[in-house]
Amino acid sequence: MGVTCASATYCIGVGRLPSGDSLVEENLGGGWEIVHGAPNSSLGHVLVLNKIECSATTHCIIVGSLVIDFGAAEAFTHQT
DSSP: OEEEEEETTEEEEEEEOTTSOEEEEEESSSOEEEOTTOOOOBTTEEEEEEEEEEEETTEEEEEEEEEETTSOEEEEEEEO
16 A cells, blocks of 8 residues: 655555455545546456555556466556
């Protein structure tokens, strides 16, 4: 799980729900809200989002791993 704030009114966090799905939430100064369309686990695959860093409200990097068939893990990075 990771949380970063690019400004006083923009924070975003990543993690994982008990169901195994990825969780991305953002706070625009009025409270935390789930970001819909966040990547989720699929059959036999688990996406684990570990850390997020933002240098601006429009530029973030998410790092994690993709566990395929509950065996080998591959590094995962997504940049906006």
